[in-house]
Every structure is written in C-alpha cells, then in structure tokens.
Amino acid sequence: MTDMSTGPAILVEGLTKSFGDVHALRGIDLSVPRGTVLGVLGPNGAGKTTAVRILTTLLQPDGGRALVEGRDVVRDAAAVRRSIGLSGQSAAIQEELTGRENLELIGRLYHLSWPQARSRAAELLDQFELTDAADRAAKTYSGGMQRRLDLAASLVGRPQVLFLDEPTTGLDPRARLGMWDIIRSLVADGTTLLLTTQYLDEADELADEIVVIDHGQVIAAGTSEDLKGRVGGDVLEFTVPDRARIADAVSAIAKIGEGEAHVDEETGVISIGVGGRGSEALIEVVRALDGAGVAIQGLSLRRPSLDDVFLALTGHAAEEEEQPAKGRRGRRRSAKKDTAGATS
Numbered sequence: 001m002t003d004m005s006t007g008p009a010i011l012v013e014g015l016t017k018s019f020g021d022v023h024a025l026r027g028i029d030l031s032v033p034r035g036t037v038l039g040v041l042g043p044n045g046a047g048k049t050t051a052v053r054i055l056t057t058l059l060q061p062d063g064g065r066a067l068v069e070g071r072d073v074v075r076d077a078a079a080v081r082r083s084i085g086l087s088g089q090s091a092a093i094q095e096e097l098t099g100r101e102n103l104e105l106i107g108r109l110y111h112l113s114w115p116q117a118r119s120r121a122a123e124l125l126d127q128f129e130l131t132d133a134a135d136r137a138a139k140t141y142s143g144g145m146q147r148r149l150d151l152a153a154s155l156v157g158r159p160q161v162l163f164l165d166e167p168t169t170g171l172d173p174r175a176r177l178g179m180w181d182i183i184r185s186l187v188a189d190g191t192t193l194l195l196t197t198q199y200l201d202e203a204d205e206l207a208d209e210i211v212v213i214d215h216g217q218v219i220a221a222g223t224s225e226d227l228k229g230r231v232g233g234d235v236l237e238f239t240v241p242d243r244a245r246i247a248d249a250v251s252a253i254a255k256i257g258e259g260e261a262h263v264d265e266e267t268g269v270i271s272i273g274v275g276g277r278g279s280e281a282l283i284e285v286v287r288a289l290d291g292a293g294v295a296i297q298g299l300s301l302r303r304p305s306l307d308d309v310f311l312a313l314t315g316h317a318a319e320e321e322e323q324p325a326k327g328r329r330g331r332r333r334s335a336k337k338d339t340a341g342a343t344s
C-alpha cells in the first residue's frame, strides 16, 4: 500500500454541486486531520448530506475535488469505499432481518468468512449493547436501537474514516446521550470522524473542529472556543414582554453592545454581545431601557453559546424548523445597527 500517512484523512477543495438551479454546495473547503472529529454544523438544507454523499462516493461533484485517505473520491471511488463507513440519515438496515443477521450479512458483503462475519457481528452487538435484542427483527427496535444497529453496520469493515450524517436527529434525549458515548468511544479508538449535525451542543460536545455551513458555503471554521470568541465576549439577554416595544428597546441599547442585537420576534427575547464589559453594560442597558420607558424581564449575562455564534454569523438560528415555501426565514431576525467604530 502507498504510504499516505502524512496528509489529512479528508481533504476537500472548492467542492461544488447543483441540483438544477439549487446550488447545494458553492465551493466548500475542508481538511480533517487523522484521528480527529470534524463537526459540520448547519441548518436543514445547508448542504450537509450532499457533501457527505460526495465524500462517500454516492454522488458525483460538479467541481472541485475531495480526497479521503489521500484517494480521490471520483477517480479512486472503489478504494475510497474500502476505507470508509457511512451511517446515514435514513437507516440502511433490513427491517425484516434480525440485528445479528443484518451485521452478518454485511460482514459477508465485506468478504469475511462465515465464522469471521459471525464473530464480528457478535463483537459489535456487544459493543453497541444490542446483544439482548440481537435475535429479534430490526423492525421491533426502538429508534435509538435502530440507529445503533445502523452505526454498528457501518463499522463491520473497520473503516479508517467514518461519516455520520445527523446521527442523533429524531432521537429522544436519553438515546442521544447514549449515541454520544458511543461516538466518543469510536474516536478514542483513533477513527477519523466527520459528523454532521444541526445541534450546536452536539458539535460543541463531540467535535475537535467545527465547520459552520449555510446555503452551501463555509461561513466559519475553528474550535468551539474559537467560534464562541467571535461573538466577542459575554452576551446580555432580556425579554420585552410588550412586542410593540421591541424596536424601541433595540434602538435604546444600540450603542451599548458590540455588533448587532438579535431579536426573537416570537418570544420577545433580545440578545446582544457586550465584550468584556459585562457588568458595566448591564447597568447601561438597565438605564437606557428605563430612559426609553421599555419594561423588560429576566435580564441576564451569560457566556456565548454556539447558537449566538450562528446568529452572529448568519442572522438566523441554526435549529429553526424548516419553513415551507412561504417561509418566515429568520425567526430570530438580526437588527442591523450602525457599527461604525464599534469594534473593541
């Protein structure tokens, strides 16, 4: 085998893909060092699954290139397929078969002998705590168990690089935490992982590096701390119960914050980055709102979350539900203000 141990496990340059006039990917760049976890964070429709499908050879890109373990996903697709595992958004398991049969079958597809396939299946069932349910049809499994089985299936071939497309979407909180534990143990074994998610806390929890994508473009990249740092210090948050006074509140505090205030029209929550001037800004905000005669509730100062990062970067929340055609994009709209000379 060629020695490809030096480059990144995944390298993506200028990747583009359109479906008709939908530009799903508009020139994505990624680099994932071996043995690390990249979190690809973005809302519904951002282009996450399209990127994963190209990287796993299921879809051809229009432009740019992508290498997995140094091999081109288009020209060397067969070799790429041998080194990867994919656990997708829609489970790839056969519902009529038992968990054990599913894994044994996949082992056979990987050209393991029957005894090898059997022992690999038993090992994975044990690792994923599915031994008790191993001989029941997969259709009787809970959502969390089906996800675990699907993930186990992607590991039968002992992939060097694993792609998980929204591994916890639709799972209840407990199953989600279970999945996080499993993902952490995989990473501890040295597997390189690319994980897509819509959940900021998931990226925060699991990823070494995070790439934020929106509308087919990378809009920010870095560690969770890097990204939080971009919000510029602490965040001040309060609620304006009288929705009619929101605009007054925003203009009253316009000169206090650093950057834009973000407004959630539905809940009346306004948040604003205040840099390192937390307590000072808190007092100024109280005075300014009092001066403007705007009543507020629940004024608090907190560390920025990845949600604030997403808002700061895009002007809309990451986890907002998909809106049909008429779309109220930007449930939380950003109130742009004149920021001339406002950088600290």
Ligand SMILES: Nc1ncnc2c1ncn2[C@@H]1O[C@H](COP(=O)(O)OP(=O)(O)O)[C@@H](O)[C@H]1O
Binding pocket: 019, 022, 023, 024, 042, 043, 044, 045, 046, 047, 048, 049, 050, 051
């Ligand atoms: N096969 C397809 N045909 C047409 N449009 C598609 C297809 N697959 C994805 N898209 C569109 O491309 C965009 C990105 O989709 P996708 O990669 O699935 O986003 P995500 O996984 O981040 O939710 C969306 O606008 C989606 O509707």
Ligand SMILES: [Mg+2]
Binding pocket: 048, 049, 050, 089, 165, 166
């Ligand atoms: Mg998707």
